[in-house]
Amino acid sequence: MGERMERRAVISGAAQSDIGRRLHRTGIDLTVEAALRAVEDAGLTTADIDGVSTYPGFGGSFGGAMGAELHEALRLSLNWRSAGVETAGPLGAVHNAILAVATGLARHVLVFRTVVEGSGGPLRPGSGGGGGGGMAGSAGPFQFMIPYGAASAACWVACYARRHMHDYGTTRTQLGAIAVNGRANAAANPKAIYTDPMTIDDYLAVRMVSDPLCLYDCDVPCDGSTAVVVSHRDHAPDAPAGAVGVNAMGTAIRGRPSWDQFDDLTSMMMRHTAASMWERTELTVDDVDTAQLYDGFSWLTLAWIEAMGFCGKGESGAFVEGGVNIGPDGSVPLNTSGGQLSAGRLHGFGHLHEAVMQLRGTANIQVSGCEVVAVGAGGGPETGCLLLTKGPS
Amino acid sequence: MSVDSPPRFVLASPESEFYWRSGADGRLRIQRCGECSRWVHPPGPACPFCHSRRVGPEPVAGTGTVATYTINHKEWIPGFTPPYVFAFVELDEDPTVRIGTNIVDCEIDEVEIGMRVEVLFEPSGEWHVPLFRPAEAERGGGT
Ligand SMILES: [Zn+2]
Numbered sequence: 001m002g003e004r005m006e007r008r009a010v011i012s013g014a015a016q017s018d019i020g021r022r023l024h025r026t027g028i029d030l031t032v033e034a035a036l037r038a039v040e041d042a043g044l045t046t047a048d049i050d051g052v053s054t055y056p057g058f059g060g061s062f063g064g065a066m067g068a069e070l071h072e073a074l075r076l077s078l079n080w081r082s083a084g085v086e087t088a089g090p091l092g093a094v095h096n097a098i099l100a101v102a103t104g105l106a107r108h109v110l111v112f113r114t115v116v117e118g119s120g121g122p123l124r125p126g127s128g129g130g131g132g133g134g135m136a137g138s139a140g141p142f143q144f145m146i147p148y149g150a151a152s153a154a155c156w157v158a159c160y161a162r163r164h165m166h167d168y169g170t171t172r173t174q175l176g177a178i179a180v181n182g183r184a185n186a187a188a189n190p191k192a193i194y195t196d197p198m199t200i201d202d203y204l205a206v207r208m209v210s211d212p213l214c215l216y217d218c219d220v221p222c223d224g225s226t227a228v229v230v231s232h233r234d235h236a237p238d239a240p241a242g243a244v245g246v247n248a249m250g251t252a253i254r255g256r257p258s259w260d261q262f263d264d265l266t267s268m269m270m271r272h273t274a275a276s277m278w279e280r281t282e283l284t285v286d287d288v289d290t291a292q293l294y295d296g297f298s299w300l301t302l303a304w305i306e307a308m309g310f311c312g313k314g315e316s317g318a319f320v321e322g323g324v325n326i327g328p329d330g331s332v333p334l335n336t337s338g339g340q341l342s343a344g345r346l347h348g349f350g351h352l353h354e355a356v357m358q359l360r361g362t363a364n365i366q367v368s369g370c371e372v373v374a375v376g377a378g379g380g381p382e383t384g385c386l387l388l389t390k391g392p393s
Numbered sequence: 394m395s396v397d398s399p400p401r402f403v404l405a406s407p408e409s410e411f412y413w414r415s416g417a418d419g420r421l422r423i424q425r426c427g428e429c430s431r432w433v434h435p436p437g438p439a440c441p442f443c444h445s446r447r448v449g450p451e452p453v454a455g456t457g458t459v460a461t462y463t464i465n466h467k468e469w470i471p472g473f474t475p476p477y478v479f480a481f482v483e484l485d486e487d488p489t490v491r492i493g494t495n496i497v498d499c500e501i502d503e504v505e506i507g508m509r510v511e512v513l514f515e516p517s518g519e520w521h522v523p524l525f526r527p528a529e530a531e532r533g534g535g536t
Contacts, residue, residue, distance in 0.1 A: 140406075141435060143403065143404045143405065143406070143409065143435075144435060144492065144493045145479070145493045146402045146404070146470075147401040147402055147403050147517075147522055148479050148493055148494055148495045149399060149465060149469050149470050149473035149477055149479060149495070150463075150465075150469065150479040150493060151469040151470050152467075152469050154467075154469075155463050155465060155469065155479050158463035159461040159462060159463050159479070159480075159481055160461070162461045162462060162463060162506070163460065163461035163506065166461070166506045207466065208464070208466045209465075209466060209467050210463040210464070210465050210466070210467065210479075211463055211464035211465075211466060211476075212463075213463075260481065260491065260493055261434075261435070261491060263489075265460060265461050265481070
């Protein structure tokens with residue numbers, strides 16, 4: 001295996017703003033709070049930051065804040081800046097930062113993802129409702145779903161969940177294990193939105209949204225910002241909180257880039273994305289100590305579990321049932337800070353932040369001896385992943 | 394079921410306009426390649442298989458199978474009164490032609506994966522929005 005360019009990079013800093021259901025603060029305000037904390041966490045000052053990367057690169061409730069806004073707000077002097085929605089999901093902003101550092105375009109890239117969807121207004125027709133980056137407002141691929149009232153990713157994911165249940169016998173009780181596990185872990189996360197205990201019976205009793213997805217299968221919109229600093233690995237010894245290594249990144253988009261036209265209605269693009277990550281490393285799924293896998297909808301986590309290879313295709317329901325395998329003491333502790341279902345929809349960056357904390361040994365629910373973490377974010381055709389290690393890879 | 398002329402936000406592109414107008418004569422049309430004969434959906438400027446630009450709409454039978462579906466209990470767009478079924482239907486001519494739609498003219502709990510369905514059209518302004526209902530045989534014949 002030749003040199004993996006991503007291993008030239010580390011995550012040297014990570015931090016979050018306040019996170020809440022409705023904070024009534026602007027996206028850039030939250031972004032500055034997270035960014036300044038992350039820079040300090042990395043043992044740097046804003047004068048050291050020479051790159052900015054974000055997803056998706058526009059404002060509003062989903063976009064949060066633009067890279068240019070942070071650039072201006074902190075009067076940064078940059079050698080490189082990038083934002084965009086046509087990435088491997090939200091973690092694409094991290095992939096881009098890694099590449100900028102690895103190629104020498106920048107040395108310390110401030111990466112952020114901000115959402116103000118808790119304060120944001122109600123869903124409007126054609127707004128897409130998560131994923132899609134606004135394509136629904138045009139005559140793009142969403143034109144074949146919006147006229148039928150399928151205006152939210154909930155409708156599209158529910159169709160995959162139903163087919164998964166049909167083909168593999170996955171049950172709602174199994175699916176509910178993702179939500180129950182997240183809620184239990186959220187109780188230890190002081191920034192989590194929902195921390196009241198939830199049982200599987202609570203899950204089964206709550207109202208349906210897009211059947212077979214119920215309310216607790218859908219993440220909770222929130223306001224908050226997560227920032228990380230991606231630095232050259234030379235900086236690792238000087239990162240006071242500990243640098244996290246980038247072992248491999250998964251970026252592949254090998255199937256049809258579509259929510260509705262993907263060839264297999266029981267998996268999504270993460271199947272290819274995760275495969276491309278494993279192609280770039282000598283580590284295997286057995287080396288993973290904890291997994292932080294996107295739960296914008298609970299079924300997406302099942303799809304990620306299968307895509308990563310923690311179980312075989314179609315076996316994720318049985319794998320998670322009862323929560324033992326995915327609990328803090330299980331074979332693959334999952335979403336140890338509560339995930340998006342309970343801790344808030346930080347669009348994959350809550351998972352990324354938790355991965356860094358686990359590898360530093362400072363997580364609220366710490367997995368002992370944690371050395372390798374798999375992070376996967378996104379659903380539909382917009383998925384990306386990272387394999388992170390304790391110290392440079 | 395209760396999809397009773399909800400607002401149909403059709404935003405057609407030049408490539409897709411035929412799809413949304415096709416029902417004017419009661420027939421569903423799907424784009425097809427004039428070179429390799431493959432069906433193409435959503436429609437595009439060229440055949441994605443052989444890259445021929447000789448692509449155009451061609452009538453299909455309008456029958457297919459429910460590949461999967463969801464029952465919406467939330468009014469995702471005002472005017473779509475829950476519960477309503479959003480489904481993906483795979484057409485008989487080519488099951489890789491998968492189209493989103495509402496299943497109508499049946500009870501919600503009758504819808505299932507594998508159900509045979511046929512097209513009907515709901516006029517909406519200048520458009521004829523393709524919907525599906527249980528195929529005649531599934532409705533019990535009746536003729
Ligand atoms: Zn062709």
